[in-house]
Every structure is written in structure tokens, then in C-alpha cells.
Amino acid sequence: MTTHADAPTHATTAAHTDAPNAANAPTAAHADAAARTDAAAHTGTDATTGSTRAAETDATASAPHADAEQVIGEFYSEFPYPWHATRLTAPDDPALHPSLLSQELGDFTHRRIPPGARVWVPGCGVNQALIVALRFPDAEVVGSDVSTDSLDLCRTARDQVGASNLTLREEGISDAPYRQEFDYVVCTGVIHHHPEPGMLLARLAAALKPSGVLELMVYNAYHRREITAFQEAMRLLGREQDLWFARRVAGSLTRDSELTRQLRADLGEPEEQFADSWLNPCERNFTVRTLHETARAAGLALEAPCASPLATGLDLYDWRVPCADAQLRRQADGLDDTTRWQVTQALSVDRSPLLWFYLRRDDNPLPALREVDRDEAFLDTAFVPVEARERVWVMGRTGGYRALEEPQPLVTGPASALPWLPGASDGERTVRELLADRGEVPSGDELRDLRIRLTTPSFPYLRAVTGP
Helix, strand or coil, rough: EEEEEEECCCHHHHHHCCCCHHCCCCCCCHHHHHHCHHHHHHHHCCCCCCCEEEEHHHHCCCCCCHHHHHHHHHHHHHHCCCCCCCCEEEEEECCCCHHHHHCCCCCCCCCCCCCEEEEEEECCCCCCCCCCCHHCCCEEEEEEECCHHHHHHHHHHHHHCCCEEEEECCCCCCCCCCCCCCEEEEEECCHHHHHCCHHHHHHHHHHHHEEEECCCCCCCECCCCCHHHHHHHHCCCCCCCHHHHHHHHHHCCCCCCCCHHHHHCCCCHHHHHHHHHCCCCCCCEEEEHHHHHHHHHHHHHEEEEEECHHHCCCCCCCCCCCCCCHHHHHHCCCCCCHHHHHHHHHHHHHHHEEEEEECCCCCCCCCCHHHHHHHHHHHHEEEEECCCCEEEECCCCCCEEEECCEECCCCCCCCCCCCCCCHCCCCCEEEEHHHHHHCCCCCCCCCCCCHHHEEECCCEEEEECCCC
16 A cells, blocks of 8 residues: 555555655555555566556455455555555645645646535545645545554554544445535555556546546556466465465575565555555556546546655656657657657656546646646746745654654755756746746756746745746
């Protein structure tokens, strides 16, 4: 289970707080594992063709929707992971995160997430709903999960930090009653742990208001080859959830391979973490193409990549085509966004970005922006530096959260290629004007990178004061 960083719900939750550094996560597979939510295992996508491969365990292959989610809940009750986040934060400006999220979507008027928004965090696990509630203190947040143990842990933490805007409910996505109720839905690392992720995605779409925003993370097929192969071997041996047997196999492999190296690296991890990565009862993996097709069938469209804290911490967020050839890059710039993202994934393979996206309903009345539209809107907007600070709670040695006495500076991603720009932003001159004064107006990929690394939740340097 996972989230906001390469993902949020179970593992995603931890990601939303302390995004790991690339040095601490040697493979993209570990990144995806850190960004999931419910459970994972024996179905996947062929990374070369994008075709879906079905190989669920008997427990999920024939189960009704609710029963399949219950299997996942029972797995996480047996192997509760991730544990509580070691650090929780809440900005001193309640409008900060709604405005930064709007900016990532290209709305520099800050209207995409309205004041008093209703937010749903399905598959919330131990941390994710609490992280969202603290970041959106004026919102009414509902966290749902099928794991009673995860909900109990989340409820204890909620009460310790006083997040009174968070309601927790024991329910799965497949039986959730919501229809056009939420302005923002956060579901990271969840639907890929169900035999029918498309059905769950349709339920998420139904819960969104027409103008709402869905934040979604699913496993990247190019990151999961070794894990999928090991899960298949355990299934064939009839020992799918046998932790002792799996660790024994991992320690006795003799052939030097990436699988052997990953397993050996994880043998020293706690049992819950090893089981979460290697023994989940159901998993489906995606390419950009199959995610796009699944979304379309659910009445949704990919709107924009999400540079989550986990993805940025692992340097797995950059959707620019990885090629120095100018002619090829110009050709890629002429593609629609979804096709260009497919090219980037295919050319980056195991170092392709996490599949963390914002989605919108097909009937959303707001204009559908392209990446280039967001870039131009960024240039034509005036900003001021973000000056917010955040309240911080840290996990004590014996459990329980302790609030630090003084507010702390915001944790930000690495500065952009133009570190002088935030200080020069005065709320009057647009970015285009500021850059022109210095003769440094970037274009194409460089402009996109600048926008992302100055105005988004993971890079909270600039906040718009005027719109284009």
C-alpha cells in the first residue's frame, strides 16, 4: 500500500511525509513498492507489449469484488505495513496546498480545489488520509480502507495530532456509495491490487464531482519485472504467502541476476516490509498506454503528471523524452501528451517515471489543458515567493507523536536551474517579463522543468497572485 511521493495510501503515506532519497532506493521497483497501498502479486503487464497478464492467486481470481478487497485487507492485517510515518506536517497557511495543486494542473487562479473541499482517500492505510487532512485543513476528508488494523492505527494518530477534519470509514472502493460527492480523490497504490482495477477506477470516477480531480498512482510495469517473476515462482510452488519459504528461497538463489540482487538487498528488512514487496496476493501493472485505455473505459482522461514527493525524491518524475537529438525532440513535441509520455516510458524502461497522474472526468466542464498550455500560462503569470512554514510532529521512541515547539521551514525539492527567480518574483511582473529582463527565456523541455520545479506541491517556491 502506498502514496504522495510514488504514491499515497499505505506505502504512499510514508512517501508523502519523508520522501526517500534516490541513494536509499536503488531500483525503480523499490520505488513502486514504496508507493503502493493495498496488496500486490500475481497479475501484471508485459513490459514489452503492455498486454495484461492474469495470474492471480486462487484467493482473488474467482472472488467477488468485495471479497477480493477483503483478501487484501486481511493481508495487511497480518503484515501491517507501512508503519506510522515518522514525521507529519501541517502548513501554517491552510490555502497553500490547494493552491499548489491547482498550479500543478495549470490553474494559476487557484480554483481547481475550492475552499471547504470534500476529499476522499480510498485505500488510505495507516498514514495517507491523515497526511491529506493535515495538508488540507479546511477540507472535509474521508479516509476509507478494508483493513481494520490500519484504520485503528490511523485513528490513534489522528487523535494525537488533532486532525478533526478527518473521518475514517471501514469500506472498500467497490462497495462505496459515493456519487459526484468529492472535489479531490487521492488513490495511490491501491487499484493495482485488485483483479479488476478498471472497475475500481470507474467507482472513483463516479465519486468525483464533474470538475473534480483524481490523483492516482499505479505500478509501472517496467519497474516490476523481477517482483512479478518471483511472485509467479512462489505461485507455481504453491507457497504464495509463505514468508518463511520465500525468504529461504531468496537466500539460496545461486544465479547472479537483478532478481537475486534485489531479493538479497531486502532480506535484511523487517518481515512486514519484505512481505509487502514480494508476497502480496494480487497485482496488476501498467504502461502509460494501458493506464490511458483503462481510464478511458472508466470515463476518465489522464490530465497531467504528478511530481509527487516520492517520485521527485527518487528522481522518477521527469516525463521529458530522454534524448539529446534536437530533431527527435522537436518531433516528440508535436505529439499529444499521452503519446509523448508513452515514448518517454518506452525509452526510459526501468528509469521511467512513476505512473503518478492527475485524471479528470470526461464530462469536466473546465478546458482540457495540454502541457504546453500550462507552460505558457506559467510564463504569463506573476508570482510571489512562498513564505509559509509548517507545524511538525515527530514519532517518539516509544510511539506516539510529539509536536515540535516551533514551526519549521517547508521541505522543498531541489532548486530549479534559475535559483534567482523566486527572489525576483514581486507579484507584479510576469515570469516572462522577469526572464526577458535577463535574456534567459527557456522553451520546450527547459520551460516545463522550470514550471514544475518552482510552482508545484513538491517544489513550493512560487505562488501565483495574478492569472493569465
